[in-house]
Amino acid sequence: MHRLCLLGCVLLLAACGEKAPDEGAIRVSVTYGTFKPACVRVEAKDAQGHQEATDIPATQFKTPQKPEVLVAVRRKADWDTALSITVSSYAEAAGSRCSGAAVETFASSSLTVVPKEYTRFDVTLLAKDGDSDGSPTGVEWAGISDCDDTKGDVRPGAEEKCDTAIDYDCDEKFACADPDCSAKTCTDGDLCTVGKKCVGVGEAAQCGGGEPKCKQTAGQCESVVRCVAATGACIDETVVEGAACDPGNKCVTHGRCTADKQCVGDVKTCNSPLDAQCQESTGSCNSTNGQCEYTPKPVTTSCVDGNVCNDPGFCNGSGVCNGIPTTCAPVDCKQAQGCPRNGSCFYSTDSAKLNQPCSENNSGTPRVCRADGECVAFPYTPSNFDPNTIPGGEIGELRTTGAVVFDTDAKTWTPSGSGPNAGDVTIKTLTQPGGAPEILLIPVRTLALGGELRIVGSRPVILAVYGDATLSHDILASGRIVNGAPVAGAGGNQACTASQGKNGTYSGNQGGGGGG
Numbered sequence: 001m002h003r004l005c006l007l008g009c010v011l012l013l014a015a016c017g018e019k020a021p022d023e024g025a026i027r028v029s030v031t032y033g034t035f036k037p038a039c040v041r042v043e044a045k046d047a048q049g050h051q052e053a054t055d056i057p058a059t060q061f062k063t064p065q066k067p068e069v070l071v072a073v074r075r076k077a078d079w080d081t082a083l084s085i086t087v088s089s090y091a092e093a094a095g096s097r098c099s100g101a102a103v104e105t106f107a108s109s110s111l112t113v114v115p116k117e118y119t120r121f122d123v124t125l126l127a128k129d130g131d132s133d134g135s136p137t138g139v140e141w142a143g144i145s146d147c148d149d150t151k152g153d154v155r156p157g158a159e160e161k162c163d164t165a166i167d168y169d170c171d172e173k174f175a176c177a178d179p180d181c182s183a184k185t186c187t188d189g190d191l192c193t194v195g196k197k198c199v200g201v202g203e204a205a206q207c208g209g210g211e212p213k214c215k216q217t218a219g220q221c222e223s224v225v226r227c228v229a230a231t232g233a234c235i236d237e238t239v240v241e242g243a244a245c246d247p248g249n250k251c252v253t254h255g256r257c258t259a260d261k262q263c264v265g266d267v268k269t270c271n272s273p274l275d276a277q278c279q280e281s282t283g284s285c286n287s288t289n290g291q292c293e294y295t296p297k298p299v300t301t302s303c304v305d306g307n308v309c310n311d312p313g314f315c316n317g318s319g320v321c322n323g324i325p326t327t328c329a330p331v332d333c334k335q336a337q338g339c340p341r342n343g344s345c346f347y348s349t350d351s352a353k354l355n356q357p358c359s360e361n362n363s364g365t366p367r368v369c370r371a372d373g374e375c376v377a378f379p380y381t382p383s384n385f386d387p388n389t390i391p392g393g394e395i396g397e398l399r400t401t402g403a404v405v406f407d408t409d410a411k412t413w414t415p416s417g418s419g420p421n422a423g424d425v426t427i428k429t430l431t432q433p434g435g436a437p438e439i440l441l442i443p444v445r446t447l448a449l450g451g452e453l454r455i456v457g458s459r460p461v462i463l464a465v466y467g468d469a470t471l472s473h474d475i476l477a478s479g480r481i482v483n484g485a486p487v488a489g490a491g492g493n494q495a496c497t498a499s500q501g502k503n504g505t506y507s508g509n510q511g512g513g514g515g516g
Contacts, residue, residue: 020118026073026111027118030087033067035129035136037089039098042071046080057093075113082110087123091136091143101142103127133158135170144170162198162207163187176205191232220245221257250290270294277303278315294319309339332358333369349373357467365392366445366466377466385430385441387464395443395466396425401450403473408440408457408490418451430462449473455490 030040038058045051054071061069075083085108092100106123113119127136128149135146135155144156147170156170162181167174176186176198186198186207196210214227214234224237245263247255252265270292273279278301283294296319303321304312310323328336328345335350349372358367358375365388367375377387402418411427413419430439440461447469455461455477463475477490 020116021074022116023075023077024113024115024117024119025075026083026085026113027120028071028073028085028087029120029122030069030071030089030125031067031123032069032089032125033128034132035089035103035125035127035138036061036067036134037091037103037125037127038134039090039093040069041088041090041098041102042073043086043088044073044083045086046083048080050076050079055093055096055098057096057098059093072118081113083113084108084110085121087121089125089127091134103136103141103143104139131155146170147172176200176207177203181205190229192227192229219261219263221261221263223261249287251285251287253290268292273319275303275319275321277301278321279319332367332375333373347373355379365390365395368467378464382462384432384439385462385464387443387466390428390443390464394426394428395445396420396423397446397448398425398442398444398463399446399448399450400453403451403454405454405456406461408455408459408461410457411440447471449475452476456487457490458488459490461490 026044028042030042036058040056041053042056043051043053056069056071073083073085075081086105087107088098088102088105090098090100091103092098104125104127108121111119111121126139128138129136129146130149131146131152131154133146133152133155135144135157137146137149139145146155147167148154151166154166154168154170158168158170160167160169160174160178160180162175162178162184163186165174167178169178169180171178171180173179175181179201181198182201182205183197183199186196188196188207190196190210192213193210194213196207198205199208200206212227213232214225216222216225221239221243223239226235226237227233228235239257239259239261241257241259243257245255245257247263247265249265251268253268255263255265258264268285268290270283270285271281272292273281273283273294278297279294280297281294283292285291286293296317297315299315299317301315302312303315303323305321305323307323309326311326313321313323316322326339326345328339328347330336331347333350333353333356334347337346337348339345350369353369354371356369358369365377367377368379370376370379377390381387398420400413400418400420402415404418405414406412406419407414425442425444428441428443430441432439437459440459441464442461443464443466445466447463447465449472452473453475455475461477479489480487
C-alpha cells in the first residue's frame with residue numbers, strides 16, 4: 001500500500017499516518033488489476049471554485065505486491081467542508097507528471113470532511129493488461145487500446161514488424177500495408193528469396209524484390225543449387241559430366257563439362273584455305289569470331305582462277321587469284337560478246353557492218369556482210385543462181401567507153417572498141433528448167449559505163465555485180481523498132497512449155513512488151 005497526503009490540498013506527497021488529522025481528511029484508495037497505470041492523478045475542488053491536483057507516477061508506488069495507491073486529501077482552511085474528488089489513471093507519464101489521455105476517470109459526489117476522521121473514496125480501475133506491456137484494454141478511452149492482450153510485443157506504439165500478418169502497433173494495418181513498413185525488410189512466405197522490401201503505398205503495397213537465398217556458384221559446369229520451397233533449404237544438384245557448355249573461345253568447339261567442373265572442347269584446326277594457290281596451307285583461328293585466317297602468298301605466285309574464259313594469272317597479294325581474260329579474235333560481220341563455259345568466244349551480228357565488204361574466201365570471191373552476220377558473196381541469194389559458187393577468177397570488170405550494144409546470141413559487143421577488153425569479163429551460160437531459154441551470167445567486180453548499154457538477142461542476161469555498181473548511163477533491154485518492124489528485147493517473145501506468152505504489140509511508133 002502506498003499512502004500519500006495532499007497537505008492542504010497542495011500537490012505535496014508525504015506519508016499519511018493511520019490517525020486522521022484534527023481537521024479531518026478524505027482517504028482515497030485506488031485499486032488496480034492487471035493494468036498498472038503509469039500514473040494516477042487525484043483532483044479536489046469545492047463549490048467556491050478552489051481546485052488542486054497531484055500526480056503520482058508508478059515509480060512512487062510503494063508496495064508493488066499490493067495493487068493499491070492510497071492518498072490522503074486534507075482540506076485547506078479557506079475551503080468548504082464539502083469536496084468533490086476525481087481520480088484518473090494514465091498509461092503514460094513524463095517525469096513526475098501524468099501525460100496523454102486518461103484511461104479511466106472516476107468522480108465522487110460531494111464528500112464532507114469530518115474533523116478527526118477519514119472520509120473514504122474508494123476507486124477500482126477496470127482496465128486490464130494481461131500481457132503486462134503497459135497498454136490497457138477492456139475500457140473505452142481516447143487513446144488506442146491494446147489490440148492483442150496476449151502478446152507483450154503487440155501494443156500501441158510498438159515497432160511494426162513487416163514480415164508477418166500481425167498488427168504490432170495496433171493501427172489496424174499490418175505488414176507492407178502499414179506505412180511504417182515502407183521500404184523495410186519483409187517476408188511473404190517465400191522461403192527461397194531473401195532481402196525483400198515493402199514497395200508501394202497502402203493496400204496496394206507488396207513485399208517484393210530481394211535475391212535468391214541459394215547462391216549459384218559462377219561457372220557453367222558448377223552444380224546447380226536448388227532451393228526447397230517448403231523449407232528454404234539449399235541443395236546442390238549433381239554435375240552432369242559431358243553436359244554442353246560454352247568454352248568462351250570461338251576457336252574451341254563442342255564444349256562439354258568435365259567431372260572436375262571444367263568446360264573443355266576441341267581446338268579448331270585451320271588447314272583448308274579457300275584458295276590454296278594464293279593462301280598458305282596452314283592458318284590461325286581468330287578467337288573473336290572463330291574464323292580461320294590464312295596468310296596470302298606473294299603477288300609473283302602464278303595461279304589459275306578456274307574461269308574458262310581466263311588464261312593463267314597471278315595472286316593479287318590478298319589471297320585471290322586474278323586470271324588474265326581471254327582475247328577474242330575479230331570476226332567479219334560480228335562483234336564479240338563474251339566467253340561461254342567451253343572457253344571459246346561467242347559473237348553476235350554487228351548491224352553496223354550490214355552490206356559492208358568482208359574477207360574473201362579462198363577462191364577470191366568478194367563478199368559482203370549479210371543481215372544474219374554471215375560474210376557472203378551477195379547479201380541475198382537469187383532464185384536462178386548461187387553467187388557464192390562463182391570462182392573469184394571468173395569475176396571480172398565491165399567497163400565501156402561509150403554507147404555499146406551487147407548481143408546475147410552472138411555474145412558480142414558493138415562497137416567492139418567501146419566494149420570491155422577481151423578477158424576482162426567472163427560470160428557464163430546457165431540453163432533454165434521448163435524449156436526456158438538459157439541465161440547469160442556476167443559476174444563482175446566493177447560496173448563502169450561510159451555510155452548507154454543496150455542488150456539485145458533471144459537470151460536474158462544477169463549482170464551479177466560483186467560490190468558497188470555506179471550507173472551514170474542507162475541499161476536498156478526493152479523491145480525496139482528496127483527498119484519499121486518491132487524487135488523483142490533480150491530474152492523476150494519466148495515460148496513456155498505449159499503456156500505461151502503473147503507477142504509484144506507495136507502501134508504509133510510505140511512497142512509493148514510481150515506477156516508470158
